[in-house]
Amino acid sequence: MFRGLTIGEFAQLTHLSVRTLRRYHESGLLEPASVDPASGYRYYTAGQIPAAQVIHRLRELDVPLADVAKILATEDAAERADLVAGHLRRLEEELARTRAAVVSLQRLLSPGAGGFDVELRSVAARTVAAVEDVVDHEDVLSWFDRAMAELDAATAGLPPLGPPGGRYANELFTGGRGAVLVHRPVADPPTRGRVRPVELPPAELAVVVHNGPHDDIDVTYGRLGAWVVDHALAVDGPVHETYVVGPRDNPDPATWRTEIGWPVFRLASSP
Numbered sequence: 001m002f003r004g005l006t007i008g009e010f011a012q013l014t015h016l017s018v019r020t021l022r023r024y025h026e027s028g029l030l031e032p033a034s035v036d037p038a039s040g041y042r043y044y045t046a047g048q049i050p051a052a053q054v055i056h057r058l059r060e061l062d063v064p065l066a067d068v069a070k071i072l073a074t075e076d077a078a079e080r081a082d083l084v085a086g087h088l089r090r091l092e093e094e095l096a097r098t099r100a101a102v103v104s105l106q107r108l109l110s111p112g113a114g115g116f117d118v119e120l121r122s123v124a125a126r127t128v129a130a131v132e133d134v135v136d137h138e139d140v141l142s143w144f145d146r147a148m149a150e151l152d153a154a155t156a157g158l159p160p161l162g163p164p165g166g167r168y169a170n171e172l173f174t175g176g177r178g179a180v181l182v183h184r185p186v187a188d189p190p191t192r193g194r195v196r197p198v199e200l201p202p203a204e205l206a207v208v209v210h211n212g213p214h215d216d217i218d219v220t221y222g223r224l225g226a227w228v229v230d231h232a233l234a235v236d237g238p239v240h241e242t243y244v245v246g247p248r249d250n251p252d253p254a255t256w257r258t259e260i261g262w263p264v265f266r267l268a269s270s271p
Contacts, residue, residue: 004033004043014052021052029069030055063087099215116208118227120264123203123240129155129189130198132181137172140180147182147194152248154195161185164246167200167238179238205240205261206233213253220260228262237263 011018024030025042030052032042044052051072058068067087074080131147148164162185172178181198189197206228210220221239228234240261250256 004045007032007042007044010044010048010052013049014056016052016056024055027065027069029065029072058084061087061091116223116227118224119207121205121207121261123200123205123261125200125202126161126185127189127197127199128183128185129158129195130181130183131194131196132179132198133194134177135172135180137176137178140168140172143180144182148248150193150195151182151184154190154192155184155186158186158188158190161187163242163244164248165240165242167240169238170236181238203237203240203261204264206231206264207259207261209244210258210260212256214256214258217258217260224260224262228264233264235263235265239263 005013007018007021010016011021014021016024021030021032021042025032030048033045033048034043035041036043054072055068058071059065063071063084067083071080071083074083129151131150133143133147135143144166151164164182164184166180166182168180169178172180183198183200189195191197206224208220208224208227210217225234240259240263242259242261244257244259245255246258247253247256
């Protein structure tokens with residue numbers, strides 16, 4: 001009677017624990033070559049080692065068992081590669097989010113690091129080319145990308161009068177849904193699709209510059225908001241962002257410069 005490798009021997013060769021091999025057998029992911037009907041002992045063959053090693057590597061990458069089964073069951077090499085590539089992309093996205101969270105945490109734990117210069121600025125009324133909508137907070141980034149693409153197309157060739165910007169209603173942050181407006185200051189703003197001329201009212205803002213990627217822009221928001229509250233200047237109104245240098249200007253996030261403007265009380269003019 002064929003016996004092959006015991007489960008203990010197979011575990012040593014594949015670096016999969018006996019407990020794990022039993023679980024894979026029960027789930028149908030990696031069944032032994034034979035099972036002794038009298039003792040219930042599991043036996044494997046040397047030919048099963050590569051499959052076990054593939055499973056080991058996939059599980060090290062946190063590929064779910066159901067996806068591992070799909071990969072092993074797929075005979076088409078291209079389809080198998082696509083399944084693995086899809087999971088690797090998800091891992092890279094998760095890694096990017098983790099890195100962003102680490103950067104934010106480091107800034108929060110070192111509040112005194114780096115300069116924090118706030119400028120009190122009067123912004124005059126102006127007419128801009130804009131796209132405006134009521135958006136769920138979780139959809140803001142995708143909405144922003146589409147709206148800016150429409151603005152870019154509608155204002156192509158028109159003389160720019162400043163960098164693009166956005167206004168974000170308080171309800172977007174407090175209630176998870178609110179009015180969002182993105183704009184480009186250009187001469188003779190056009191009407192095209194969702195793009196239309198909008199007159200922005202004058203505003204008094206406390207402005208700070210956020211340098212670099214937007215992964216930790218919430219930290220800058222928090223510091224600016226605290227500064228405004230500490231100085232008893234806060235008023236209701238949308239938060240302003242001005243994209244002095246952004247992804248459309250330079251793909252390197254280290255070069256990005258975003259001005260955040262918090263509405264404040266109108267300042268009295270000096271005599």
